[in-house]
Amino acid sequence: MNKLFRxxxxxxxxxxxxxxxxxxxxxxxxxxxxxQQIISVNDKGGNITFNFVGVVTYGNYIFCILPKYLDYxxxxxxxxxxxSDIINVIKKYNKETPSDMDILTExxxxxxxxVIPIVDFLLRDFxxxxxxxxxxxxxxxxxxxxxxxxxxxxxMYAFIIDNTPYYFDMYRxxxxxxxxxxxxxxxxAVIVECxxxxxxxxxxxxxxxAYDNTILLSDxxxxxxxLYVLKSRLSLSYYDRExxxxxxxxRFIENWYEKSNEVFIYGTKEFEYVWEDICKKIFKHKLxxxxxxxxxxxYDYRFLRHELKxxxxxDIVLEEKDLYGTGSLILADAKYYNIKFSAxxxxxxxxxxxxxxxxxxxxxxxxxxxxDHINKVFNILLFPTxxxxxxxxxxEVSIEHPxxxxxxxxxxxxxxxxxxxxxxxxxxxxxxxxxxxxEEIERLIDLLVAYTKKSKRINYDEY
Numbered sequence: 001m002n003k004l005f006r007x008x009x010x011x012x013x014x015x016x017x018x019x020x021x022x023x024x025x026x027x028x029x030x031x032x033x034x035x036q037q038i039i040s041v042n043d044k045g046g047n048i049t050f051n052f053v054g055v056v057t058y059g060n061y062i063f064c065i066l067p068k069y070l071d072y073x074x075x076x077x078x079x080x081x082x083x084s085d086i087i088n089v090i091k092k093y094n095k096e097t098p099s100d101m102d103i104l105t106e107x108x109x110x111x112x113x114x115v116i117p118i119v120d121f122l123l124r125d126f127x128x129x130x131x132x133x134x135x136x137x138x139x140x141x142x143x144x145x146x147x148x149x150x151x152x153x154x155x156m157y158a159f160i161i162d163n164t165p166y167y168f169d170m171y172r173x174x175x176x177x178x179x180x181x182x183x184x185x186x187x188x189a190v191i192v193e194c195x196x197x198x199x200x201x202x203x204x205x206x207x208x209x210a211y212d213n214t215i216l217l218s219d220x221x222x223x224x225x226x227l228y229v230l231k232s233r234l235s236l237s238y239y240d241r242e243x244x245x246x247x248x249x250x251r252f253i254e255n256w257y258e259k260s261n262e263v264f265i266y267g268t269k270e271f272e273y274v275w276e277d278i279c280k281k282i283f284k285h286k287l288x289x290x291x292x293x294x295x296x297x298x299y300d301y302r303f304l305r306h307e308l309k310x311x312x313x314x315d316i317v318l319e320e321k322d323l324y325g326t327g328s329l330i331l332a333d334a335k336y337y338n339i340k341f342s343a344x345x346x347x348x349x350x351x352x353x354x355x356x357x358x359x360x361x362x363x364x365x366x367x368x369x370x371x372d373h374i375n376k377v378f379n380i381l382l383f384p385t386x387x388x389x390x391x392x393x394x395x396e397v398s399i400e401h402p403x404x405x406x407x408x409x410x411x412x413x414x415x416x417x418x419x420x421x422x423x424x425x426x427x428x429x430x431x432x433x434x435x436x437x438x439e440e441i442e443r444l445i446d447l448l449v450a451y452t453k454k455s456k457r458i459n460y461d462e463y
Contacts, residue, residue: 005197011068012053017046018046032263053067054266056267065267069337082386083201087201088431122194123191185220189220275334279332292366314333315334327373329377330377330380330444332382333382351397357399361379384420385421390422393448394420397415
């Protein structure tokens with residue numbers, strides 16, 4: 001049996017007592033995470049915070065760092081399927097988006113190599129095909145067994161008829177009983193390691209009896225011996241699947257075996273870009289070229305220059321032909337904040353700044369100027385939340401002069417509404433490449449309209 005791994009859940013930006021963390025996990029991992037800038041020590045050394053979302057493994061510990069929209073008490077609601085969705089959306093973003101985001105992977109010999117995609121491939125292949133199998137093979141000429149195409153094409157003469165090669169003699173492979181090879185044992189040992197450490201993180205569910213957990217890598221020799229066996233077999237392989245699996249086994253052994261006590265990392269320090277991409281894809285955003293940009297003029301040299309890279313570019317613009325009648329669109333900005341309204345002391349925490357709000361009003365103004373047919377804009381901010389309800393409207397924000405009420409409005413636009421979206425549903429849609437259904441868009445707009453009317457009827461206490 002392999003050793004058990006302990007999963008520890010933490011939340012990005014959440015403070016943990018320094019001494020408690022050190023006593024539980026050791027000073028070595030603190031120093032390594034500080035070096036990688038995964039954590040910061042604050043409050044005069046009294047607390048640790050993770051500046052990161054993803055997985056950190058060290059020895060028998062697997063740290064699952066959750067996004068900051070989760071509260072501490074919500075960790076109790078989190079199961080591995082929720083966390084595996086988080087890892088999978090990071091993985092999907094990393095695969096589909098140009099590398100302008102700080103995706104962190106484990107550092108091996110000063111080169112960043114990710115073991116997560118290797119493990120993901122090996123587990124997916126095992127789930128679909130089981131272990132590599134080897135048999136006693138007898139190769140004969142002709143017969144009824146499986147054709148050995150590689151040997152046939154290499155050694156037999158082909159007759160070309162109507163531009164098609166025909167072989168009148170073909171080598172055949174007869175397979176007898178399965179044999180237990182060293183490669184098969186290595187494959188089994190690696191699968192044990194991958195399942196027990198990573199399978200639930202990546203969203204795989206294997207029954208305890210589905211794999212052989214009696215063989216460990218440490219039983220099969222040192223790293224060089226195992227690599228020699230795999231590379232020797234690779235030189236003899238001609239099946240595509242066998243080649244892919246053995247190459248992945250080699251990469252796993254090179255980057256993992258005899259290093260499991262080192263710190264391995266997979267995740268991002270910039271989950272806000274992941275959330276933005278999720279919202280863009282699901283809300284079917286299309287970049288609008290007709291947006292204003294900076295124009296610089298020189299008095300002395302009498303020229304002007306349009307800086308096309310300095311353009312107002314909104315996060316999300318959704319325009320449907322039948323969207324709440326004609327001439328309407330949704331203007332949205334993805335906000336990676338754990339926004340909270342407090343009923344007790346009448347405060348709002350974890351909210352965007354005035355620059356974010358003002359910018360959203362400028363987007364609305366620019367869109368109304370560039371699109372003559374638009375007469376109604378639903379301007380919203382999108383926040384992630386752990387909820388069974390897909391869409392909730394929690395409030396609104398506007399820019400006004402304090403104390404002047406409606407006598408002097410700073411911006412002649414209705415307030416921007418605050419929308420929370422269930423990350424369970426958003427992540428599922430993102431991973432399945434699906435978008436908002438028309439019924440969901442209509443539901444969102446109905447809620448926005450209803451809460452706009454409700455807001456006008458509320459007598460707000462001013463603080």
